[in-house]
Amino acid sequence: MERAVPSRLGVALPEPVSFLIKSGIFLLASGAILYVLLAAGYPAVHDTLHNFRHALAIVPCH
Amino acid sequence: MERLRPFSDPATLSVRVAKSDGRAIEQGWVTIRAEAPKRRWYLSTDFPAVEGSSLVQMQLPLRQGKAEWKYLFPIRGEYRMTVDAATPDGSKATKSFQISIRENERKWLLLGVFTFCLFASGVIAGRIFTGTRTTSSVNLRACLLISVYCLGFLTGNANAQEKEMANYVSRLEVDPPTVGRMSVVRWSLTGTKGERKLAARLTLTITHLEKGKSVFSMENVPVAGEFSMQFQFTDGDEYRVAAVAGLYGGETVRAEKIVSVTPVEPPVSAMIPALALFLAVTALGLGVGRWSKRSVTAL
Numbered sequence: 001m002e003r004a005v006p007s008r009l010g011v012a013l014p015e016p017v018s019f020l021i022k023s024g025i026f027l028l029a030s031g032a033i034l035y036v037l038l039a040a041g042y043p044a045v046h047d048t049l050h051n052f053r054h055a056l057a058i059v060p061c062h
Numbered sequence: 063m064e065r066l067r068p069f070s071d072p073a074t075l076s077v078r079v080a081k082s083d084g085r086a087i088e089q090g091w092v093t094i095r096a097e098a099p100k101r102r103w104y105l106s107t108d109f110p111a112v113e114g115s116s117l118v119q120m121q122l123p124l125r126q127g128k129a130e131w132k133y134l135f136p137i138r139g140e141y142r143m144t145v146d147a148a149t150p151d152g153s154k155a156t157k158s159f160q161i162s163i164r165e166n167e168r169k170w171l172l173l174g175v176f177t178f179c180l181f182a183s184g185v186i187a188g189r190i191f192t193g194t195r196t197t198s199s200v201n202l203r204a205c206l207l208i209s210v211y212c213l214g215f216l217t218g219n220a221n222a223q224e225k226e227m228a229n230y231v232s233r234l235e236v237d238p239p240t241v242g243r244m245s246v247v248r249w250s251l252t253g254t255k256g257e258r259k260l261a262a263r264l265t266l267t268i269t270h271l272e273k274g275k276s277v278f279s280m281e282n283v284p285v286a287g288e289f290s291m292q293f294q295f296t297d298g299d300e301y302r303v304a305a306v307a308g309l310y311g312g313e314t315v316r317a318e319k320i321v322s323v324t325p326v327e328p329p330v331s332a333m334i335p336a337l338a339l340f341l342a343v344t345a346l347g348l349g350v351g352r353w354s355k356r357s358v359t360a361l
Binding site for chain 1: 105106107108109110111138165166168169170172173176180183187188191192241297298325326327328329332333335336337339340341344345348352
């Protein structure tokens, strides 16, 4: 039987559901960070990481 | 050819045109067209705007049946080069060549390290998320910091220009360049007394200023007072175009121009595969982390 994870609100989530939610948030955050670092066109970020983007071979730049 | 890498060192390309009996053609010219590797549906190169576009189109005279120039290939893949040769007597011949350029190994290595870092961050997060809530929320922050730290560690209109020297005026013009499209590069030499079609030997060099690399050059090409070609500036940066004409009287006339190339933002379709790959690797790491934690707990 899966262990339930208690929360501060008193709602207990099954451990697999808790894992999925945390993983989803983690992937969302990772995606956002990767997008900003490798794909966004904000000049400050782009100029700093321009050479790094090119060095990764598969990340498109201009 | 095996050693050539994108944006590494310029390659010396030469075309030799011979008659059917093998003897070199004395007089004639070749029209050269080069096209960049076609776009692939899965992973883009680092210059997606260049993929599948025309890179250079020029006509060079043959010297002892040979034409030679230097070119810096901008991306990996199969380049297509078409050469049309023609002689004054009207003979013509056409041939296409495929040139394969492999990616720089250091780039693949860096990509591997970066991908492994993402996988490792996924594994750590997966292990933490399989634990208790309090522990996981604290360690998630640590995990993100590690990822960012790894990233930080790894990061380690052109107007006409005229130059006048003694009795000659050298004029160099470059159409406003944009990545993904060819621009016309024109050079002409006239005498201050109005002489045209002055015979000279032209050395034309195009240099990427930030990288300090010559991306195109041709040396001592005999011209009759003018030369033009279509050329694609493949990076949205500054380039120096320099033309040095050696006159048969011994004088040299130089013209130079700095051009700023308009960059083109890569299309979203080119970004998605790379981001999807990185996220898939992170998700795989999460799964492996959970599996490893559970395997240890079950023992």
